[in-house]
Amino acid sequence: MFAQPDIDRILAAMRAHGVTRLEIKDPKKRLRLSLPPATGSSPTAPGTPYSAAVTSPGIGRYLPRGGDDGMAELEPGARVLAGEVLGYLCSGPVRRVVVAPHDGIVPAEWPETGALLGYGDTVCRLETEQ
Amino acid sequence: MIEVLALPPVSTVQDLGRDGHWFQGLGRAGAMDALAHRAANLLLGNDETAATLEIPLTPAQFRFAARTSFALAGAACDATLDGRALPRIWAGIAEAGQLLALGGMRTGARIYIALPGGIDVPGVLGSRSTQLREGFGGFHGRVLMPGDLLKPMQADAAELPEAGLSLELPALWQPGEQAILLRALASTEHDSFTEAARAAFWTTPYAVTRQGNRQGFRLEGAPLDRNSAGELRSHGIVPGIVQVPGGGQPIIQLADSATMGGYPKIAAVIAPDFWRIAQARPGDQLRFVRVDVVEAAAAEVEEAALLEQWRVGLRAQRALCRSWC
Numbered sequence: 001m002f003a004q005p006d007i008d009r010i011l012a013a014m015r016a017h018g019v020t021r022l023e024i025k026d027p028k029k030r031l032r033l034s035l036p037p038a039t040g041s042s043p044t045a046p047g048t049p050y051s052a053a054v055t056s057p058g059i060g061r062y063l064p065r066g067g068d069d070g071m072a073e074l075e076p077g078a079r080v081l082a083g084e085v086l087g088y089l090c091s092g093p094v095r096r097v098v099v100a101p102h103d104g105i106v107p108a109e110w111p112e113t114g115a116l117l118g119y120g121d122t123v124c125r126l127e128t129e130q
Numbered sequence: 131m132i133e134v135l136a137l138p139p140v141s142t143v144q145d146l147g148r149d150g151h152w153f154q155g156l157g158r159a160g161a162m163d164a165l166a167h168r169a170a171n172l173l174l175g176n177d178e179t180a181a182t183l184e185i186p187l188t189p190a191q192f193r194f195a196a197r198t199s200f201a202l203a204g205a206a207c208d209a210t211l212d213g214r215a216l217p218r219i220w221a222g223i224a225e226a227g228q229l230l231a232l233g234g235m236r237t238g239a240r241i242y243i244a245l246p247g248g249i250d251v252p253g254v255l256g257s258r259s260t261q262l263r264e265g266f267g268g269f270h271g272r273v274l275m276p277g278d279l280l281k282p283m284q285a286d287a288a289e290l291p292e293a294g295l296s297l298e299l300p301a302l303w304q305p306g307e308q309a310i311l312l313r314a315l316a317s318t319e320h321d322s323f324t325e326a327a328r329a330a331f332w333t334t335p336y337a338v339t340r341q342g343n344r345q346g347f348r349l350e351g352a353p354l355d356r357n358s359a360g361e362l363r364s365h366g367i368v369p370g371i372v373q374v375p376g377g378g379q380p381i382i383q384l385a386d387s388a389t390m391g392g393y394p395k396i397a398a399v400i401a402p403d404f405w406r407i408a409q410a411r412p413g414d415q416l417r418f419v420r421v422d423v424v425e426a427a428a429a430e431v432e433e434a435a436l437l438e439q440w441r442v443g444l445r446a447q448r449a450l451c452r453s454w455c
Binding site for chain 2: 058
């Protein structure tokens with residue numbers, strides 16, 4: 001079992017590094033921690049825009065949406081809704097779908113097509129409002 | 131279980147077809163685009179022979195009666211699940227009451243929907259495919275109608291990541307090509323066509339006309355004349371055969387091909403390219419590329435390797451999902 005002080009320390013480290021999901025598993029124990037999306041700055045008032053990281057749900061090579069998937073490309077500045085497809089993590093021909101965890105504005109910065117991402121890596125930062 | 135809310139009356143339940151009854155005059159039926167059918171099944175961890183719903187015309191709407199996984203593969207049609215846009219190849223979970231909407235097809239001509247374990251319809255003569263001409267198999271031997279309920283063979287949802295999985299399928303058009311390329315073998319009466327006709331057939335594009343269905347597509351292009359006139363005796367034909375009736379415009383026989391025909395045969399499209407014909411829309415250009423039997427056999431090996439790559443990749447994803455999702 002993890003003691004509460006250990007869990008608190010792990011949570012603090014997750015907040016410090018913008019990690020929103022963490023799972024630790026060994027044959028005897030399993031710990032799964034989730035945090036709300038990290039904020040890029042510390043908003044002081046409701047309505048203040050801030051950006052939140054969209055993290056990779058697995059390991060794979062990044063592919064933006066809008067190629068051969070029959071979906072429109074995402075234009076920077078456009079709005080996306082929670083659950084909307086942002087892109088894919090490709091492992092050979094298999095594509096794991098990356099979706100927006102919350103409503104937001106499409107950023108200009110994305111990984112290069114084919115960039116290797118690991119679990120928890122930042123895919124992009126969606127600008128949103130507090 | 132999904133309920134059909136709206137669907138043009140041309141969609142049928144299909145699997146990989148009913149082989150072994152040709153000599154009795156019973157065609158094969160089965161999915162027109164077997165590649166998309168297999169992709170939809172594999173995404174859910176189904177057997178590739180499991181029955182799927184083949185949709186050749188949209189718009190369409192379905193409502194999920196219970197929480198279930200499903201997969202979608204084939205033409206791009208702006209599919210949405212409760213308003214959320216889906217990739218054209220996708221497997222994921224639908225909650226009870228959610229609405230799956232398929233819009234107009236933009237590229238491609240057929241969509242396949244798979245359910246866990248396959249669509250639960252009885253097997254007849256070794257297959258669950260709908261034999262439309264004979265009126266048996268599939269869903270009561272008929273096309274699907276609004277109000278019909280499709281049940282999955284398995285109640286449990288497939289193991290899938292929360293946001294779903296997609297798969298890379300081969301491109302319908304090769305880079306730089308205006309026409310969809312179809313590899314074909316010369317057929318029995320090939321040499322009875324004039325030299326000009328043979329040259330035109332192998333080098334110029336033929337457009338898909340609106341006269342097409344699961345039995346075959348009529349094409350339009352350079353007329354194909356024969357050196358000799360006159361009818362042939364009826365003989366066996368199979369899906370992929372390209373016949374040329376008196377008017378000189380070719381017809382490709384497809385999944386619901388007749389078993390016999392009397393028109394001269396100029397070529398036979400190889401099976402690994404049938405899916406390309408199935409996804410061609412009226413107005414699309416097809417161009418036939420001559421191959422020999424060695425190249426045709428190599429194409430089969432290539433297709434088998436692609437399917438194995440899908441199987442291995444999806445098995446690995448399911449294993450990851452079991453430990454990480």
